[in-house]
Amino acid sequence: MTYWKPIGECLGDFGYKGITVTVSDTDGLENYLSDGWEVARNYDIAYCGDELLTTLQELEQECLKQSRAGNGLLLDGSILYWVSYGITEPEEATNFVRQFYLAGYSYEETTQVFSKLAKPDTKLLQAFITTLNRLYQNEMKGE
Incomplete structure (x- = not known):
């Protein structure tokens, strides 16, 4: 299924219980068809809503x-x-939080390093805070 991500949202590639999500800039359907794959159900693109x-x-x-x-x-x-050139894009901020979270760094450590590497920008900070709070929400609750 091809899903066009909403503007300002950043998902990463992951797999969970048989579901594989791959984020790309292009729809690879033509590549699959040229490799001998067949379309099982040819659905028109439709709006999925925020729930997805x-x-x-x-x-x-x-x-x-x-x-x-x-x-x-x-x-x-x-x-x-990022250390060499800084963090300048919202996607970079989101990926930064993901990598520091996976590596086991705390909320505070992640915030401190980010503040030293990031260029002051509203969209960049919004992406950072949104991802940071989403991933670290259990730690902030004390779980």
């Missing part, structure tokens, strides 16, 4: 929660890029 996004965010959060470990982060890949 909420459900996908909850599934992603559960997947991240189950994968969380206190391993720390290596200074390479996107982490090295």
Whole structure:
């Protein structure tokens, strides 16, 4: 199923109990058809509403929660890029929180590092705070 994500929302790739979510900039249907796949049900694109996004965010959060470990982060890949050039896009802020959450960093540690790397921008801060509060909500409740 192709789902066009709402503007300003950032989902990551994840798999949970047989559901696989892959985020991409393009719809890969043509690639599948050229590889011999067939369309089982040819549905028109329809509006799904906010419920699908909420459900996908909850599934992603559960997947991240189950994968969380206190391993720390290596200074390479996107982490090295953020340290070198800063965080300038909402998608980067969301991915930053995901990576620090998975690595076992606390809410406070994640916030402190982000504040040193981020460029002051309203959309950037909104994406950071939204993702931070969603992923760390159980810790803030004391669970």
